[in-house]
Amino acid sequence: xxxxxxxxxxxxxxxxxxxxxxxxxxxxxxxxxxxxxxxxxxxxxxxxxxxxxxxxxxxxxxxxxxxxxxxxxxxxxxxxxxxxxxxxxxxxxxxxxxxxxxxxxxxxxxxxxxxxxxxxxxxxxxxxxxxxxxxxxxxxxxxxxxxxxxxxxxxxxxxxxxxx
Numbered sequence: 293x294x295x296x297x298x299x300x301x302x303x304x305x306x307x308x309x310x311x312x313x314x315x316x317x318x319x320x321x322x323x324x325x326x327x328x329x330x331x332x333x334x335x336x337x338x339x340x341x342x343x344x345x346x347x348x349x350x351x352x353x354x355x356x357x358x359x360x361x362x363x364x365x366x367x368x369x370x371x372x373x374x375x376x377x378x379x380x381x382x383x384x385x386x387x388x389x390x391x392x393x394x395x396x397x398x399x400x401x402x403x404x405x406x407x408x409x410x411x412x413x414x415x416x417x418x419x420x421x422x423x424x425x426x427x428x429x430x431x432x433x434x435x436x437x438x439x440x441x442x443x444x445x446x447x448x449x450x451x452x453x454x455x456x
Contacts, residue, residue: 327456328435328450336427340396343425346449350422352394354413355413356392356413357391357421359411361409361410363408372406372409373403380399411426424437
């Protein structure tokens with residue numbers, strides 16, 4: 293089960309953070325973190341449904357775990373969603389149960405906004421996620437992955453993207 297996803301306010305664009313993960317065969321993957329700040333009509337212009345669709349079949353074939361994120365100024369975790377599937381997503385985050393990518397996409401399409409929440413995508417029996425998405429206070433979205441094609445797609449699609 294994935295513990296609450298920890299977060300902090302976005303550091304300046306000049307700060308670069310790279311995380312590493314060791315695969316089952318011992319190789320090391322470098323994880324890059326992006327922060328998306330695109331806004332439209334005063335609202336974060338990033339949705340989970342858009343990200344799953346944008347990042348292609350790998351996201352839909354993955355198994356996902358939803359989890360709360362740690363608010364930097366609070367001693368507790370947050371998971372807050374607005375929309376028809378809010379209750380289902382909140383129950384999923386509380387249970388820590390995995391959900392298929394296609395099912396998560398269906399729930400994501402029924403949300404208007406994710407204010408706080410984290411989502412981690414796993415392939416097969418992998419112990420570590422290949423992709424983590426965090427929505428932070430409805431003001432930015434963090435993406436962490438080792439997938440160069442996914443990173444390029446995000447940078448091409450969104451206009452206000454910083455590498456952390």
